[in-house]
Amino acid sequence: MAEQRAAEAGAAEEPADEPAKESAESGPPAWRVLLGYVRPYRWTLLLGALLSLLTGAAGLALPLVARSLIEELDGDGGIAGQLLWLTLLVLANAGLGALGYYILQRTAESVVLTARRSLTSYLLRLRISAVDASEPGDLLSRATSDTTLLRAMTTQSLIGLGTGGLTLVATLLMMGLVDVVLLGVTLGVVAAAGVVIGVIAPMIQRASKRAQESVGEMGASLERVLGALRTVKAAGAEEREERTVHEAAERSWRASVTSAKWSAVAGNTMYLAIQGVFLTVLAVGGARVATGSIEIGTLVAFLLYVFYLISPLQEVVSAITQYQVGSAAISRIREVWALPVEPTADGHRPALAAGGGEPAAVAFEDVRFRYAPDAPLVHHGVDFRVPARGMTAFVGPSGAGKTTVFSLIERFYDATEGRVLVDGRDVREWDLAQLRASIGYVEQDAPVLSGTLRDNLLFGAPDTAEDALAETLRTARLDTLVARLPEGLDTLVGHRGTKLSGGERQRVAIARALLRRPRLLLLDEATSQLDAVNEAALRDTVAEVARRTTVLVVAHRLSTVTSADRIVVMDAGRVRAVGTHRELVATNPLYAELAATQFLAEGGDPANGPSADEVSPDGPSPDGPSPEGPSANGRAVDVTAGPAS
Known part of the structure; x- marks a missing residue:
């Protein structure tokens, strides 16, 4: 009509x-x-x-x-x-x-x-x-x-x-x-x-x-x-x-x-x-x-x-x-x-490759950011570069600005000063929909929407084939959950996923992100509520994903941090150091203290670094950093180097 x-x-x-x-x-x-x-x-x-x-x-x-x-x-x-x-x-x-x-x-x-x-x-x-x-x-x-x-x-x-x-x-x-x-x-x-x-x-x-x-x-x-x-x-x-x-x-x-x-x-x-x-x-x-x-x-x-x-x-x-x-x-x-809205596509900006393309490189150039004009700075000249492919972990005390890094990459907010780059181009120059189509993002609280489990899994990729969905369910260790649910994937999960446990919600969020076949995967405390068995399995999954895409992780668990190709240490809105676990334990007092008090509470990992007893919270090793060790001045840090051999 x-x-x-x-x-x-x-x-x-x-x-x-x-x-x-x-x-x-x-x-x-x-x-x-x-x-x-x-x-x-x-x-x-x-x-x-x-x-x-x-x-x-x-x-x-x-x-x-x-x-x-x-x-x-x-x-x-x-x-x-x-x-x-x-x-x-x-x-x-x-x-x-x-x-x-x-x-x-x-x-x-x-x-x-x-x-x-x-x-x-x-x-x-x-x-x-x-x-x-x-x-x-x-x-x-x-x-x-x-x-x-x-x-x-x-x-x-x-x-x-x-x-x-x-x-x-x-x-x-x-x-x-x-x-x-x-x-x-x-x-x-x-x-x-x-x-x-x-x-x-x-x-x-x-x-x-x-x-x-x-x-x-x-x-x-x-x-x-x-x-x-x-x-x-x-x-x-x-x-x-x-x-x-x-x-x-x-x-x-x-x-x-x-x-x-x-x-x-x-x-x-x-x-x-x-x-x-x-x-x-x-x-x-x-x-x-x-x-x-x-x-x-x-x-x-x-x-x-x-x-x-x-x-x-x-x-x-x-x-x-x-x-x-x-x-x-x-x-x-x-x-x-009168409220401000996000920019819409104008047809003149270059389109970012859709999900499933080549891994994306990320860089922050002297980024300063505050949430409101009258609010204090959250980032004070944050500067780092992450190459395409591999896993980079962000660690630091609460309030260091780690989650804000992800928010700026997703353009939930724009940098007050400086530039956030994806593939060498300022994110403000990309079409917003195309930018986000290339990113898989698992938030800290892993929100699940009211509806069926299938609705939530396909939320970011509604055209996913059944075989790809089944494979992702196995990857995220959700297949056993689906098998025991009364209506399988069509089971209602309740308002905000109240019928699922915290760990199950996190696995749903991870699977949802993986189904997008992202060029850049952002994981913000994505395994914090998982038991040891599922956490270990998903850690292996993330490591496998990192071989073909770029993965950025905010984490506090030693197992996640030590398996990263590189670690960015943040504190009070600044990058304090960048390197591998072994390098940072030896050269950065803040990281050494975090490793001793937070990461290593469950015991050391001899395959990836010293145990808690071997970590000195008082400062770097007396031998000093190696010639190829990380920069700790928080400025223009290049994290393209791989883990120490």
Whole structure:
């Protein structure tokens, strides 16, 4: 259908009037944003508006037919014809009204669909820094609750103001044709009520925005609690967290009640105005009938128009109040559009080879990085080079900046200063999708998404053949897990993989990365939750993968570190030394201390380096570094050398 195609077009590109490039404060007014969403459905919307106007026109004819009917009662003519016309007008009014209402409601739902599609697409393109600074529950509220308000804003505000306003003008014109004096009385009373509503409208908007913000806070609080429910229960903090969520709900309730109060005042102001018009017209009109200035039929017709005036006036008032509510929601939606997004492909940048190509080389050139302009530096001139193929391990105390290295390679963040290079080219020059298609990334917490095990494994490579999937399951030692699951690969893993153990989630994450056939594999503490048997098997797997691709590992286990071709020692955002395990134990005090206290707690590995007893935490070997030993100044370190023989 044309309407569905329009919805897809609206989802593919944000409305022209979206303030994507502007701040929420300086963006276009709410009505322009709404028109941007409505534009794909303008013809359907006009059809619904036309039917509503025809409904109004049919209603406007009713008093005239009624006047003719009353005048016929004074004569000798029959009234059958007038009664027939009156009946047909009533039926036409009802039929046109029902059809117009359906079309407008359907169009309003399509507007909401377009808004949700475009907004969720934008949310998925947000920079990680923007997501880090936001509450996921609040963003969810903006994409669901706030967009819902666009439905009423489309029908009650945009269309209601148009059709109600035109019907109101037409009614006043008909009143003028009936009697100008009574029209003047009517306009005086209605104008006074309009001034009152004009004062109330901004109060409704402010209260509505506070209510929506509180709903967002409630969503953020609830998401925070449900995301760590085991911790909350284990700490016995249910009541405390319950109070936090309830306080946000109560703030929303108070703001909504305030909005409802002012909306009620606005509605009742117009109701009182109509009653005032009726009484005034009845008094003035009765006097004019008594003096013979007008006929009784004229007064009855005018009074019918007064009653008919109720509907368009209420529609206009409702449109004004709903506009205030909707503009508060649009203000929150505009705040999302003002958040920074990742760059999209522009068709002019060279495409990086897809997964399965030659291994990638990585280099950091004097990289400085901070997470926010006012935040301290995380990297202070980080400088190293990793050749294509082989395994490089990053070690150092917590907070040294190891995981940040991976985030900069993936372009979750951009370096504040310096360059991050892949194959000798700045990552900012690559098409982002092509860059990430070449990388397999296993995060520290190994996230697993709700769905089936198969969905998670094929998340980054949905077109993987069954035989390749089966081979990867064996490689990641997941085949026994799949065999004992009730539905195999189609078993649901639960929200965030809660039905899997920590080690199983890590193996799923590793398999997911391997299925992408990456040119560059990033493993961030990828085996920290595995038992010794599975860890040893996967260590061998990673070593095998490193023969045909480039592997970067953040690790604390001795077995992982000693098997690396090269080790980068980081501390306080700087590269302190680079070399092999044997070289670093002998030459770098920090690494020697880490090896003695962290890596070697389980005993030494004679095949790869000295035991814990042989490591001196007091400093390098008195013999000093070998002529080919590593550089420890943290600057321009070349790690192309292989392990010591």
